[in-house]
Structures are given as C-alpha cells and as structure tokens.
Amino acid sequence: MQPAEAKTATIYRRIGSTTYKVRVHFSDTAQETINDKILRLIQREAVTNGADCGIIGTPQTSQPLEGSSL
Numbered sequence: 001m002q003p004a005e006a007k008t009a010t011i012y013r014r015i016g017s018t019t020y021k022v023r024v025h026f027s028d029t030a031q032e033t034i035n036d037k038i039l040r041l042i043q044r045e046a047v048t049n050g051a052d053c054g055i056i057g058t059p060q061t062s063q064p065l066e067g068s069s070l
Contacts, residue, residue, distance in 0.1 A: 009024045032040075
C-alpha cells in the first residue's frame, strides 16, 4: 500500500485574478473511468440546476483560440 501523497496530484490553475488549487486523488479499486465520472457530474449538474443553466458566453482570453480565424 502506498502513502496517500503518492496517489494524489495537485494542479494549480489561474483564471483571471483567481488561482485555483485542485487536488486529484486516484483509486486502485475504482469501477468508473474519469470520462464516465465527468459525464455523470455534468449530467447531474444539468438535472439539478437545469433551469438556471444558460448559454456560456465567449471566453475572455488574451489570445485567440488555437486554430481560430480571429
């Protein structure tokens, strides 16, 4: 058995003036893939907050998106 730190990754992401710290934990006994988990979370969010969901606006980036013609 490995220590918990060995199965944990920490990712820092800055969006605007806010820096987010995300800890990701991995399980050797998981029955669900990460893709399945993300899809389930998105579906649950849509069901729970469906009336509050709207169209996502254009992201505010300092550079054009890769492959865009802007």
